[in-house]
Amino acid sequence: MTAHSPDFFAMENEPSFFETSPTPGVVGKPLNRVDGRDKVMGRAKYSAEYPLPGLTYGVLKTSDIAKGKIQSIDTSAAAKAPGVLAVFTHLNLPSLAKTPNDADGKKAIGAPMGFLPLTSDVIHYAAQPVALVVADTFERATYAATLVQVRYLTEQPIAAYTDPKATRFNPEKIQDGKADGYTRRGDAQAALASSAVKMTAVYTHAINHHNPMEPGSTTAVWEAPDRLTVYESTQGVTRTQKSLAAYLGLPQDQVRVITKFIGGGFGCKGSCWPHTVLTAQAAKGVGRPVKLVLTRPQQFTSMGHREDQTQTLTLGATAEGKLTALIHEKTSTTSPWDNYAEANSKIINLLYECPTFESHYELARGNVMTSTFTRAPGEAPGSFAIECSMDDLAYRLGLDPIEIRLRNYAEKDPSTGQAWSSKSLRQCYARGAELFGWSKRNPKNGVTREGRTLVGWGMATASYPVHNSQGTARVRLYADGHAVVQAGATDLGTGTYTVMTQVAADSLGLPPEKIRFELGDTKLPTAPNSGGSVAAGTVSSSVYMAAQDVWERLTKTAIKDPKSPLFKAKPDEVMVDKGRLQLKANPSKGEDFMVLMKRAGMDDIEGSGQGKYGAGYETGQAANPAGSGHQDEAGKHSMHSFGAHFCEVHVDPDLGTVRVTRWVSVHGAGRILNAKTARSQIIGGSIFGIGAALMEATARDPHYARYVNADLGDYHIPVNADIPDMTVEFIDEHDPYINAMGVKGIGEISMVGVAAAVANAVFHATGKRVRDLPITPDKILGTKAV
Amino acid sequence: MNDFTYLQATQAKDATAAVRDNKDAAFIAGGTTLLDLMKLNVENHGQLVDINNLAFKGVEQTADGLRIGALERMSDVGEHPLVVQNYPVVSQSLLLAASPQLRNMASIGGNILQRTRCGYFRDTAFPCNKRAPGSGCPAQTGENRNLAILGGSQTCIATYPGDFAVALVALDAVLLLENAKGKQRRVPLVDFHVLPGTTPQRETVIEPGELIVSVTIPAAAHARKSMYLKVRDRASYAFALASAAVGLDVQGGQVRSARVALGGVGTKPWRSVAAEKVLTGAPATEATFRAAAAAAVREAQPREQNRFKVELAQNTLVRALLELSAA
Numbered sequence A: 001m002t003a004h005s006p007d008f009f010a011m012e013n014e015p016s017f018f019e020t021s022p023t024p025g026v027v028g029k030p031l032n033r034v035d036g037r038d039k040v041m042g043r044a045k046y047s048a049e050y051p052l053p054g055l056t057y058g059v060l061k062t063s064d065i066a067k068g069k070i071q072s073i074d075t076s077a078a079a080k081a082p083g084v085l086a087v088f089t090h091l092n093l094p095s096l097a098k099t100p101n102d103a104d105g106k107k108a109i110g111a112p113m114g115f116l117p118l119t120s121d122v123i124h125y126a127a128q129p130v131a132l133v134v135a136d137t138f139e140r141a142t143y144a145a146t147l148v149q150v151r152y153l154t155e156q157p158i159a160a161y162t163d164p165k166a167t168r169f170n171p172e173k174i175q176d177g178k179a180d181g182y183t184r185r186g187d188a189q190a191a192l193a194s195s196a197v198k199m200t201a202v203y204t205h206a207i208n209h210h211n212p213m214e215p216g217s218t219t220a221v222w223e224a225p226d227r228l229t230v231y232e233s234t235q236g237v238t239r240t241q242k243s244l245a246a247y248l249g250l251p252q253d254q255v256r257v258i259t260k261f262i263g264g265g266f267g268c269k270g271s272c273w274p275h276t277v278l279t280a281q282a283a284k285g286v287g288r289p290v291k292l293v294l295t296r297p298q299q300f301t302s303m304g305h306r307e308d309q310t311q312t313l314t315l316g317a318t319a320e321g322k323l324t325a326l327i328h329e330k331t332s333t334t335s336p337w338d339n340y341a342e343a344n345s346k347i348i349n350l351l352y353e354c355p356t357f358e359s360h361y362e363l364a365r366g367n368v369m370t371s372t373f374t375r376a377p378g379e380a381p382g383s384f385a386i387e388c389s390m391d392d393l394a395y396r397l398g399l400d401p402i403e404i405r406l407r408n409y410a411e412k413d414p415s416t417g418q419a420w421s422s423k424s425l426r427q428c429y430a431r432g433a434e435l436f437g438w439s440k441r442n443p444k445n446g447v448t449r450e451g452r453t454l455v456g457w458g459m460a461t462a463s464y465p466v467h468n469s470q471g472t473a474r475v476r477l478y479a480d481g482h483a484v485v486q487a488g489a490t491d492l493g494t495g496t497y498t499v500m501t502q503v504a505a506d507s508l509g510l511p512p513e514k515i516r517f518e519l520g521d522t523k524l525p526t527a528p529n530s531g532g533s534v535a536a537g538t539v540s541s542s543v544y545m546a547a548q549d550v551w552e553r554l555t556k557t558a559i560k561d562p563k564s565p566l567f568k569a570k571p572d573e574v575m576v577d578k579g580r581l582q583l584k585a586n587p588s589k590g591e592d593f594m595v596l597m598k599r600a601g602m603d604d605i606e607g608s609g610q611g612k613y614g615a616g617y618e619t620g621q622a623a624n625p626a627g628s629g630h631q632d633e634a635g636k637h638s639m640h641s642f643g644a645h646f647c648e649v650h651v652d653p654d655l656g657t658v659r660v661t662r663w664v665s666v667h668g669a670g671r672i673l674n675a676k677t678a679r680s681q682i683i684g685g686s687i688f689g690i691g692a693a694l695m696e697a698t699a700r701d702p703h704y705a706r707y708v709n710a711d712l713g714d715y716h717i718p719v720n721a722d723i724p725d726m727t728v729e730f731i732d733e734h735d736p737y738i739n740a741m742g743v744k745g746i747g748e749i750s751m752v753g754v755a756a757a758v759a760n761a762v763f764h765a766t767g768k769r770v771r772d773l774p775i776t777p778d779k780i781l782g783t784k785a786v
Numbered sequence B: 001m002n003d004f005t006y007l008q009a010t011q012a013k014d015a016t017a018a019v020r021d022n023k024d025a026a027f028i029a030g031g032t033t034l035l036d037l038m039k040l041n042v043e044n045h046g047q048l049v050d051i052n053n054l055a056f057k058g059v060e061q062t063a064d065g066l067r068i069g070a071l072e073r074m075s076d077v078g079e080h081p082l083v084v085q086n087y088p089v090v091s092q093s094l095l096l097a098a099s100p101q102l103r104n105m106a107s108i109g110g111n112i113l114q115r116t117r118c119g120y121f122r123d124t125a126f127p128c129n130k131r132a133p134g135s136g137c138p139a140q141t142g143e144n145r146n147l148a149i150l151g152g153s154q155t156c157i158a159t160y161p162g163d164f165a166v167a168l169v170a171l172d173a174v175l176l177l178e179n180a181k182g183k184q185r186r187v188p189l190v191d192f193h194v195l196p197g198t199t200p201q202r203e204t205v206i207e208p209g210e211l212i213v214s215v216t217i218p219a220a221a222h223a224r225k226s227m228y229l230k231v232r233d234r235a236s237y238a239f240a241l242a243s244a245a246v247g248l249d250v251q252g253g254q255v256r257s258a259r260v261a262l263g264g265v266g267t268k269p270w271r272s273v274a275a276e277k278v279l280t281g282a283p284a285t286e287a288t289f290r291a292a293a294a295a296a297v298r299e300a301q302p303r304e305q306n307r308f309k310v311e312l313a314q315n316t317l318v319r320a321l322l323e324l325s326a327a
């Protein structure tokens, strides 16, 4: 990070260069994807598409049982099969400096799971890798893997917390130590006891898998005995780099991770999972590059999932519908080693004004791999519970579902007492209602018919935090008027390449076609994981700050240059508009950066900048010196996006089918960088939520603790016919605190509240409250119009 | 998947001989079932005999009804004007199945022979009587939401997943088979698939090396007035939770002839003669349809998770009959 003189280009004002400039900028505009053409032409190279010299192919052989031991493993037939270079098992895999099998190792690696397969003969979960076969072609490796003979000593596994044999316990911490297992604010039990209205409801959520189109894949190349390059399908090149360095005992800079394109991740590519390090070990073992791509069934047991869970939510309210108490309990399945549960209670604790709150988590160890963050982890299932219960409360009191939410509108964050950095939820409700025609809603449920179907309307609130994050970007501006901008970010397919090109274009006063934005390589400045909705805000801010660094340097050059119109000006008298350095007081006095650079004999100039959580244009750089994290002005604020979803369903009560026929989402999420990619992102997240609401469920056999529908033919995700036209809007929201660009990020909020909006619409249509996701036809049957 | 040799047959007798003489061999048409199961190691064949060049093509009117060559593609048959006009239930059953890509690839012969989607069957790590006879049937007390309520046994309750064969059994279609001796035989489709009993590995009466040459569907008033209703977990591209193939000939409010078959709920394409008996001669009213539906599921033996199919199958059938009689 370059040292800024304290108030030089300090951000006193919102960066509005693209709004006020005489020539309008491109930030916020619906620019087409800069990588779109490469993608449709097949030129975009995904991580499994590097045809390296000497490349070999790795295929995993996985366990038939979910619990027990490997009694013997016979690899002789596999080893003799044509083209096979090696068959690795726990007995002969090249060793590691560290494994996550103990707490210290897990922490050092940053592993998502406290266990690495192929480190012993113990089987903890179904389809756990037991061997890795490397051959000269993918087909030969696949076949040879079937020849590995394993004999098991089988024990009876535990499939889920619902198994009567499972032991349940209350963890001190959940989500890998990131959240508390028990929270209490005020005396919720006492408040409940004296409440006029008391309601308790139980919600269940099926196991969901991320199922990105592109499965997990790793291509590992040892460039030297102590230098590794990995082409990886990951949401974070740096996190993978750090994990691999710890696993392998290498300095971090001896591991290079490259990810130029990703075919979706949704959280499952947010960590370095076992197949990645196993591939690196295998490559070491055979002395050649090894590529391993998970099969679709393996994808279900290799990169985590959203856990099976039950939530019990009790609420107390006054007769007017003001919340008095919220008590939340969650029980879920975790792995033999980790206390992982999504922190559902966080959103319940802050969505509405409520004086008391209590939450408990309960876990049971099953023979399953550790679950992991899945798009809006915690917020998605948590919002299902609170938003259905709020709907219940509205019906109970005869209030409109929006009215009940307005009566409990949280003017500050109830969980911390902090002021919001910005909140446009009221506008979201109002605009959403207007777009949807909510005022025409029949307050009675189960009475609106169209032919044989029952029609219902539902709505729900969405919220997602702006997470702490920081990252760096580099700008290299050339005197001929083009620039290369770099950050080690990743693009999940959501538009990072495009929006960063836009931000760089406006920050540098260049047209977007003069910008090349590079990402996805640990050789580039470090950016955060594309996860937790932090990438857009952090990376765009770092690009913007890097551009300011360039202008700062060029201003210094100009004011020292006797031939410059700005000669002898004071730095703070100078401003930059569209690449022109000029006097604030007299814009006609100034010159274009190209003129200045050419005269100074500069071919190019570099700058770097840091984008940080909490370093908004109000808090400013001065208030938030480099490295100070968010322990500054920003600490005074609670930072969240908010939104509202509106849904219409047609329910066929005889056939049990639910079809979403209309959809409106309105969000307030700070600055929107690209109207088109943002809209697509919200549509994608809403569809993800509709999938969870209506059809997504991985079925785990209760006796074998093994999935029975681990493919995309039987694990249903929505198809086009399930999705209507969607209306998406954003509230124009200016947040001065979150980061330099005022961007909150929209990757996850788009799915928060979606399942509740659908379930609420189903309730409105049928009078039947379905609290078990997904709402498949079997759960609707027996519904008669009330 | 294992290595296999590949033979492209140009004559039926070469194909049938190759498969009869080699236990390890299988015919391949569109490959959408066969290769799927080979990749899962559920089926392992050392030789594939490609039959796509055989002359089992054409959709034509004959004295016995509409004859469709076994190698015609699902999409072509589903969109064929003669099928659309005279056998709407057949057209709909094909076009509501799978995805456009699969329908363009898959043959109607292969379609009839598609195998169950039971998750235990498709994963070799599980026991499964159908895949590994005698190993057990975990579905009985396991994940059986999608499995059959009709025609099951203690040995197997796998659903026959297809749609097309359900329409065919309703309309009394007849298969033409040919064996390695060049001998042909006709088998009504209702007799083609067999119940699992204690031998769920045996799904049809086809003999090793025998080919499906064509299928013939008799013309009838209840074929011209027919429809297929399919209920599934998503709006498209999913197998049926329950489906109904129905044909009705109604004159002056009375049902003169009726054809009823159910999909998604039986271990084979489920013709319901019991339902047809209730319908025939009765007034075409909802009450009659309800009684017919009750008759269709009288023998149902649901398991824990698929109990809903008893209601769903009836509602699906009633709805199909209502829509058809109103049309």
Ligand SMILES: Cc1cc2nc3c(=O)[nH]c(=O)nc-3n(C[C@H](O)[C@H](O)[C@H](O)COP(=O)(O)OP(=O)(O)OC[C@H]3O[C@@H](n4cnc5c(N)ncnc54)[C@H](O)[C@@H]3O)c2cc1C
Residues within 6 Å of the ligand: A713, B026, B027, B028, B029, B030, B031, B032, B033, B034, B035, B036, B051, B070, B071, B074, B096, B097, B098, B099, B102, B105, B106, B107, B108, B109, B110, B111, B112, B113, B114, B161, B162, B163, B164, B210, B211, B212, B213, B237, B238, B239, B240
């Ligand atoms: C994801 C997915 C979804 C699907 N959804 C549906 C659905 O909703 N409804 C539905 O009905 N189907 C569905 N299907 C099944 C699909 O319709 C069948 O896979 C297809 O029709 C099989 O035809 P094929 O030509 O590809 O058969 P192949 O795979 O080539 O052959 C299947 C079997 O039949 C044998 N065979 C093929 N032709 C002949 C012949 N002429 N004589 C003798 N033996 C022969 C082969 O040896 C093999 O054993 C789905 C399939 C998939 C993969």
Ligand code: SF4
Residues within 6 Å of the ligand: B116, B118, B119, B120, B121, B127, B128, B129, B130, B131, B136, B137, B138, B139, B140, B147, B155, B156, B157, B158, B200
């Ligand atoms: S139902 Fe049939 S196919 Fe399924 S597990 Fe049982 S025996 Fe196998």
